[in-house]
Amino acid sequence: MFKVGDKIVYPMHGVGKIDGIEKKVVLGKRNEYYMITIISNGMKVMIPVNNAKEIGIRGIIPKKDIKKVIAILSTEAEAIEEDWKLRYQNNIDKVKSGSIYEVAEVARDLFKRGTEKELSIMERKLYENAYQLITYEVAMSKSIPIDEAGNIVSEALSSGSKEE
DSSP states (O other), X not given: OOXXXXXXXXXXXXXXXXXXXXXXXXXXXXXXXXXXXXXXXXXXXXXXXXXXXXXXXXXXXXXXXXXXXXXXXXXXXXXXXXXXXHHHHHHHHHHHTOOHHHHHHHHHHHHHHHHHSOOOHHHHHHHHHHHHHHHHHHHHHHTOOHHHHHHHHHHHHHXXXXXX
16 A cells, blocks of 8 residues: 555556545545546546556656666667557557556667657657656656656667667
C-alpha cells in the first residue's frame, strides 16, 4: 500500500503523486481510493486502493536501476515487426504493462525505426508517450529536472542508433 506523498507510476499515464487516500461511494459501493495527480499534465485520477496492483500501479524504480533502463535505450533495436498493426499492438501492450524496461524497448525500437523510415502518426504518438514516461520516471528516480532527464534519455537513444 502506498501513502500520501508517494510517487508512483500509472501505466500509460506516467508518474503521479498520491495526494490523498479517501473513502468514497462510487456506483453504490464504498471504497478507499488513491487520489493521484499525474505530474506531466496535472490530470487528477482516482484509483481504488484494492485494484491498484491489478491496474499496474507501482513505485518509482530505484535510482540504481536507471542504469538498466539506459542500457536498454542504448542497445541495438530488436528485429522490428514489418506489419505495422502487429508492431503497434505489441508496442501498446508493452507500454500498458507498466514495466519501464518494456517501455524503454518501445522507445528504442520506434526511435530506431524513425531514423530509417517516417513513423506513422500513431507510432509517433506512441514513441512520444514512451519517451515521456521514461523521462519523468528517470527524473523522479534521480531527483533531477525533467529537461536533464530528457537529455539523458535522448543521449542513450542516439548512442544506440549509431552504426558500429
